[in-house]
Amino acid sequence: MDTRLEKIVKVLQEKAGATYEEFRGEVHVFINVGQIVDALTFLRDEHQFSLLSAMTAVDYWPQENPRFHIIYQLTSLTQNLSIQLRIPVNGSQLKVPTATRVFEVANWREREIMDMFGIEFEDHPDPRRILMPEDWEGHPLRKDYPLGYEEPQFTFNFDEIDVRKPYAKE
Amino acid sequence: MGVEEKLGDMGVVTTTLETAVNWARTNAMWPMLFGLACCAIEMMSAQAANYDMSRFGMELMRPSPRQSDLMIVAGRVSRKMAPVLRRLYDQMPEPKWVIAMGDCASCGGVFNNYAIVQGVDEVVPVDVYVAGCPPRPEALIHGVVTLFEKVKGEKFADLAKA
Numbered sequence: 339m340d341t342r343l344e345k346i347v348k349v350l351q352e353k354a355g356a357t358y359e360e361f362r363g364e365v366h367v368f369i370n371v372g373q374i375v376d377a378l379t380f381l382r383d384e385h386q387f388s389l390l391s392a393m394t395a396v397d398y399w400p401q402e403n404p405r406f407h408i409i410y411q412l413t414s415l416t417q418n419l420s421i422q423l424r425i426p427v428n429g430s431q432l433k434v435p436t437a438t439r440v441f442e443v444a445n446w447r448e449r450e451i452m453d454m455f456g457i458e459f460e461d462h463p464d465p466r467r468i469l470m471p472e473d474w475e476g477h478p479l480r481k482d483y484p485l486g487y488e489e490p491q492f493t494f495n496f497d498e499i500d501v502r503k504p505y506a507k508e
Numbered sequence: 509m510g511v512e513e514k515l516g517d518m519g520v521v522t523t524t525l526e527t528a529v530n531w532a533r534t535n536a537m538w539p540m541l542f543g544l545a546c547c548a549i550e551m552m553s554a555q556a557a558n559y560d561m562s563r564f565g566m567e568l569m570r571p572s573p574r575q576s577d578l579m580i581v582a583g584r585v586s587r588k589m590a591p592v593l594r595r596l597y598d599q600m601p602e603p604k605w606v607i608a609m610g611d612c613a614s615c616g617g618v619f620n621n622y623a624i625v626q627g628v629d630e631v632v633p634v635d636v637y638v639a640g641c642p643p644r645p646e647a648l649i650h651g652v653v654t655l656f657e658k659v660k661g662e663k664f665a666d667l668a669k670a
Contacts, residue, residue, distance in 0.1 A: 469623070471587055478622045486620045504630050506594075 339365050343419055346385055350377065366422045371434055374425055378410065378440040387412040387421065393437070393447035395455045399481035405429035406457060410437070427457060436462045454479035526664055533577070533603065534565065534656040540576035540600065541569045542593075545583030547610035547642045554645035564652055573599040578655070579632070580648075584612035585625045597632045605659070607651055608634045611641045 339347075343365055350356045354373045359366045369377050381387040392411035399405060404426035413420045427434060436459040437444040448459045449468040456477035459465070467474065476483060491499040543551050555561045555569060562568075570576040573596045585593055597606070608628050611617035614637040616626035625631060635658060638651035 469588070474587070476622075483622070487622055487624075488616070488620060488626050490620070491615070503627075506629060506631050506633050508633055 339363060340419060342417060343421060346381070346419075346421065350380075353377075353380070364420070364422065366424055368424050368426065371425055371427065371431075374410075374423065375435050375437065375440060377423060378412070378437055381412055381421070381423075382440060385414065386416045387414045387419070389413040389415060390437070390441040390443055390447075391420070393444055393451070395451045395457060395479075397455065397479065397481045399429075402429040406432075406455060408434060408451065408457065432457045433460055434458070435460050438463060453477070456480065526662070527660075530660045530662055534659050536565045536567070537577045537605075537656075537659075538575065539566050539569050539578040539580050540573055540596070541571045542579055542596070543582045544585060544589070545612070547582035547613070550642040550645055550648060551580060551582045551609065554648045559645035559649060561649060561652065564649065564656070566652070573597075574601065576600060577603065578605050578607065580607045580609050581613045581628045581632070581634075582609040582642075584617060584619060585628050585631065586623050587625060590625050590631045593628070594631050605635045605655055606632050607636045607638060607648075607655060609638045609648060609651070610643055611639060613637075614639060617641060 339360055340363070347356075347358050347365055347367060350367055350369070351358070354369055354377055356370075356377075357368045359368070378390075389412065390410060391413045392409070394409050396407045396409065397405065398407070406427040406429075408425045408427060410423040410425075411420065412423065425434065434457055436448060438448065445462075445464065446468060448462055449464065449466065451457055452459060452462070452465060453467040453469050454477055466472065470478065489495070489499060491503075543549075553559065555566070566578075573579075577600075579597060579600065581593070597604070606628075608614045612619060612624065613628045614634075616624055618641070620626070628634060636651050636655045638648055640647050643651070
């Protein structure tokens, strides 16, 4: 990896006890849940990683421990560097501190993760669903959520499905 | 609904009157601009110069639901958009018709998932379904002409009872 990234990763290892993985020049650093806000603040202030390019989550079901990884992709425009922080989250403890105080843009990204995966962010200023309607139950991007929505209606089962289909009233 | 409720079934008078009223309705039916996704491009090109829908009376498309007769639902309707669609349909004055254009509006299309309404007839009552992904402008015009034939067959008695 880039020499400047090596220094940064070494500091993160000492401060936060983080492990890291490398792949073709990209660095993925694994950080614990309690230390993520400090790590983000540190990277933003000390090392000019001022852009949170992407924030998303991955579901590793049926593995429960950890089940989710939350991914923060930070970019430094002045140094032309990019680093990825990952938080392993267990299936039983779905509370993560919010990053909106560090990066304002994390507001909607965390709403999307709350909607799609069901991971709660503590002290989030606006914890509503962002993509699905408000009264929707379930979290669609989890791996145990059914993939299709309805059974295709072919000729042989047309009448059975026709009875169940919710047609609109006038 | 105006004329129908007052006349009911009076034989020869209503037959000629029905023909006249339906002729008037089909000859100047103004669609509402409801292009949501890719089918909107085909709807635009059906309205434009090469395949002209103005020949069939759809001189212009009104963006306001209060001034339109026909709603062409062109494109996929997501679950969040469905109440909006219903509200716009309710704001259209009678008589109104709906064409579900394309596969996504008819049956959910390729999107069999949590986010897309599986067929817009779960939200509004549809008169004509036009298949295609997207349907060619000629197919949309064929759907419009089919709707005209349906309107020409409408009778006062049915509308008065409804």
